[in-house]
Amino acid sequence: MFGISDLIALVISAFIILPVVLFIREFGYLSVTLLFGVKNPRITVGSGPRIFKFWIFDIRKYYHLYSWFSFDDIKRKSNFSYIMIYAAPILTNIIVALALNTLIANGFLQDQLRFWDRFIFYVFFYVLFDAVPMLVTNGKPNNGMIIYELIRYGKRVDYNKDDIIPSTTQVDEEYEEEMKKIEKMHEEIEHLKADNDEEPTPEPQVVGNEIHEDFKETAETEAKEELAKEQKENEKKEGT
Template sequence: MFGINDIPKFLLAFFLVLPLISILHEAGHVFFAWLMGAKNIRIIVGSGKPVFSRGILEIRQYYFWYGFCTFENIERKEKLANILIFSGGALFNLISTIAVILLVENKVLESGMLTYQFTYFSMYYIFFALLPMLYPGGNFSDGKIILELLKNKEEIIQERTYRVQWKNTEEKWHVWDPNKELIAKFEKEEEALDKARDVAKNNRPSRIIINNKDGVEKEVQNYPRIPL
């Protein structure tokens, strides 16, 4: 039975174990994203202002609460690739939970508050990640994305296309939204691309197509829908 003497152990487990589970969850997502060719991968642990950053990992002020990942320019965008990416977080949590249980059963780890909290919070993460629901703010859970993809509703990952195009008549770069409405004009190509990146990044899933001065069209950036 949980007693007064267990409260310090619970707090220790909460502030140490929960962030670790969050890292494992996001690592599962980015592992499969990396397999699909993703670039600029980041794992963010916690919320609030950043306090530490090293490599792909960023830890924020309230490191024990929330977490997410970002990545760009995936090469494989088909349904199966996205299902793997959105399943990866729960899969890594499940594998790590089974590993801890086996280690405890084989006397490699001692059963206690830390191992109990690890398995408990891992299952908590798995349940709410895979529960097909809308989060506050309109974000989709991983399970909601996976379910929609299994139902062949691939519009959930359909990209909005933003275009950067050179206009000889005005000698300016035009940035167009997916409805072919003008967003802005710029004299320099990089300024136009920066504007397109800012807009596209905030409207995932999206991609940027450039029509250069020679009329050649190519994709220069894509921002996939990212899991939580």
């Protein structure tokens, strides 16, 4: 039965464990790419408007589960270097999980055992979907599939040619375009608000008076037409 304790565990998993595990995964990319002379590395945490950018970290405003690593180029290019780059998040998560498991097995972290068991579970969750070769969104290969292709064919052979690790320069350009769209949208909203303020809505009493005057004018017009009609008929009778 799903209870309060399970709900609390779910919240902790969604807002603490998963973002931290994902950050460790992205940090794995960084640790290996630095060995091969990476150019312009960046770890982006979250999405949407930027809160601040410090060194290689780009912190965004919205939900921090969405994070990714990017770089422009590496100096020492080879199949081995790319295999190591794509294997880096898998190996990093495995090392973290085994280290935590070793500490627990030796009597450490016992006071927060449930938390760390859940942490290790999600670490291996990401390892599973990174390591087992498969195609994911829009036929894009995961890290395991790319490693398999590089080992077997010496290159990527899938039909989706999008970069698995995006370019930092491209990420910055897309961010600037996104911010311009958001700024334009805000300007349009403010413009609509200003237009509405310039045309105040009539008070209910004023509207009621206008309707009453319309009815009064209509009634007077109809009465005058009826009177004129009767006069014409009387004139015709007198003429005959």
